[in-house]
Structures are given as C-alpha cells and as structure tokens.
Amino acid sequence: MTQDEEEARPGMAHGMEQNAKADQTDFLRHLFVPVYMPAILFATGEGALIPVVPLTATALGANVATAGIISGLLMIGVVIGDMPAGIIVARWGETFAMRLSAIVAIVSAVICWRAPNLAMLAVGVLMIGIASAAFNLARHTFLTVWTPLWYRARAMSLLGGTTRVGYFVGPFLASPVIAFAGSRSVYWLHVVACITVLIVLWVIPDPEQMLSKNKAAAESHNKNTPSTATASPAPAVSQSPSVDTSTKSGKNADASNGADGDAAQQPTRHRLPIVTYFPVLIRMGTAAGILQAMRASRQVILPLWGVQLNVSESHIALIMGIAGAVDLSLFYTSGQIMDRFGRRWAAVPVLVGISISHLLLPFALSEWSYIVVAILFSMANGLGSGIVMTLGSDLAARYAHDDMPGFLSGWRVFSDSGSAFGPLAISAMTAISSLAGAAVLMGCCGLVGAFMMQRYIPRLVGK
Secondary structure: OOHHHHHHHHHHHHHHHHHHHHHHHHHHHHOHHHHHHHHHHHHHHHHHHOOHHHHHHHHOOOOHHHHHHHHHHHHHHHHHHHHHHHHHHHHHOHHHHHHHHHHHHHHHHHHHHHOOOHHHHHHHHHHHHHHHHHHHHHHHHHHHHHOOHHHHHHHHHHHHHHHHHHHHHHHHHHHHHHHHHOHHHHHHHHHHHHHHHHHHHHHOOOHHHHHHHHHHHHHHHHOOOOOOOOOOOOOOOOOOOOOOOOOEOOEOOOOOOOOOHHHHOOOOOOOOHHHHOHHHHHHHHHHHHHHHHHHHHHHHHHHHHHHHOOOOHHHHHHHHHHHHHHHHHOHHHHHHHHHHHOOHHHHHHHHHHHHHHHHHHHHOOOHHHHHHHHHHHHHHHHOOOOHHHHHHHHHHHHHOOOOHHHHHHHHHHHHHHHHHHHHHHHHHHHHHOOHHHHHHHHHHHHHHHHHHHHHHHHHHHOO
C-alpha cells in the first residue's frame, strides 16, 4: 500500500461513517409514521379524556376526594400493567402489543362512556392505564433495540415529545366536544384515536420485519466491505460492555465481548425481571422514580398554589397552558444535550431545576412571581424530555441485552410508581404541614434524586 493510500484511508473511513450516520438519521425520519405517529395519536386521545374523568365521576355522585382517587387509577393501572406488558412484548413483539393496547383502550373508553356507576368507571379508567402501559413499553422497547447508540437520546426525546404533543393538543380537542355534545362524548375521541392507530399499524409495513431485512442486507454487505460502518440501520449497538443486536424485543440477541465484561455481567435470571435486575433498579430506578415524582407533583402543586394566591381559574389555566408550551418547545434540546455531552448533563440539571422551582414556590406571593416559577418548572422539565427512557434503554443494552422487554418493564415500574406517588405525596404533606411545606419537602427530595443521578450514572450507565 502506498503512502498516499495510507493517508487517504482514515479520511475514507470517516466519510463512510458520516454517510452511515446520515443514512440512519434519514431512516429514523422516515420512521415517523410507524413509530411516532401512533404514539402521538394514542397520547392525544388519552390527553383528551384525562380532564374528563373527574367530571364523569362527579356526575355519577362522587365527591372531590373520590373523584381524585378515580382519576389516580389511571397511573395505578399503568404501574399494574408494566410487568404484564413486558411479557407480552417479549413473547409476541412490539407491533402486536400496540394493536392489543389500542383494542383494550377502545373497550375501556366505551366502558367509561357507558358507565352507570362509579365502580364501572373505575374499571374503565384502570384498564385505560393498563393499555397505556403496554403501548408505551412497546414503543420504548422498539426504539431501544433499533436506534443507534449515538442517536438514542434524541430518538427517546422525540418519543417523549410525542406524549407532550398529545397531552397538549388533547384538551383543546376535548373543549369543543364538551361544548357541543357533553363531557362523556370526549371518550369517543380516544376511541377514534385508537382506531386510527390500528389503521396506521395495518396499512404501513411492519417496521420490525423491515428493519430485520435491512439488518440482513447490511450484514451481507459488510462481508464484502472493509469498513465497519453500515449504511442500513441495524439494531442498537451499545458501546458499553454488553452489545445488543437483537432483532425483536431483545430475542435472539448476539452479544459481543466488551472491554470490561464484569461491569455488565448478566445476573441470575428469575421469573420476575424486577427481581433479576433489582441491584441496578434499586439505585437508578429509585433516582428515576424521584424524577418522575417531581414532575408529577408540579402538575398538582402549581394549580393549588394559584388557588391559594386567589388567582382566577381562567388565569391559572392560561398560565399552565403557557408553561406547557414552554415545556413542549424544549423536548428535542434534551436529546441533543444527552447525545453530545452525556446523560448526567440532562438528568442532574433537570432534577436540580425542578427542586429549586419547588423551593422557590413559597416565595411566589404575587401572580407575576407565580408565572415566573411556573415557567422555571417548565424549562427544567422540558430539558429532561426522554431522559428516563434514555437511561432505561442504556441500562437495558448494558445489563439485559437478551431480555430488554423484561428489564424495561421493571424499569418502568419504578419510574411510573414515582409518577403515581408524586401527587399523593403532595396531598399527604399538605395535610401534615401546609402547601408551602409540601413544596419545600418535595424540593429536598429532588435534590436527593439529583445526588443519586450524579453518583450512579457514571457507575451504571457509563456516560
């Protein structure tokens, strides 16, 4: 080989690698319809009915406390559904799980629409939560398996953004429906959204099969080329000690040897994934649960603080809408930060920001200061879009490359439990002390979570 050829070779390899990344980015853009559109549709239907559930409960004779409990059954259903969802995804695949979730959600929405009493409404809301758990886990697992590591955080932030879009748009669609047809008719928005999801999944090619074919073609092409970069998307390859190249839900994975195999040694398998991966989940999962609890608590404490300041209901709704728009506008920035600088640079600042916002809330004694704190909450939360899913994907690729659905189901039990616990914690602490005391205590909990993220992300995630 001549000196000129040796000098040109690194540049050629770099160029092929850049072309591969450009091709994969373009491919992910083309996956908007099969991957992200169903998530937007499902979240829009769910976002439309969430404000209606307490109205339906009140109409059926529930008091405020009972209506709150029934509304909370949605998140309880999500927690209950996480583990069975992992089994379904592992056994039958992501697409099947999405279809089943859409069907269950349709039946559940009809039950809520026809509910003659509170017990039937509670069953319907709980089933919607279980369907949501399976749907979200299917999307999370799919992107974990197939998204390249260098793009993973941006892909997850986009997935988190789809939920934000749906929850932002859903109430706006529900408002005219309530005005013209009554609050119960809003459940049909979720039915229509889920039927549309089924149509999309039926019309488009199965992305799992398509990507499996691309992987086979890429492997065949690699045998005849000196470069290791692939122009066709293949399952995500972790740069951590365990490398995932599964073709469906973590099945049939081929693990390559890493530089530090002991760091990601596969644990003894138990029947329950949450037991198998408990040493990892109890540390990172607890930190993720604290983050989700902080996020959920802000949705409760901000309106309550506005009421305490005697801000009008219309102004509270407007302020929450503006804060939601700020949150929505930042979701992709989170992924860029995580992919470029590492996971800690999103997780720790987000928890610190939300914690400081909680600690500042007792000092918001006017409507303008209340608006400032609400925007600070949203800026901090928006910069963490997809962080919990990204960390779960990183850990699944490292510690459970052949059991990703199982690991992610356990991961989501921890994180979703935080979402369910947050509002309850605000209620309990307010009853014991005051709303200001609850804000301070939650802020301190968030700082503990930030310390855990700072401590465990380098040790367990590796970046």
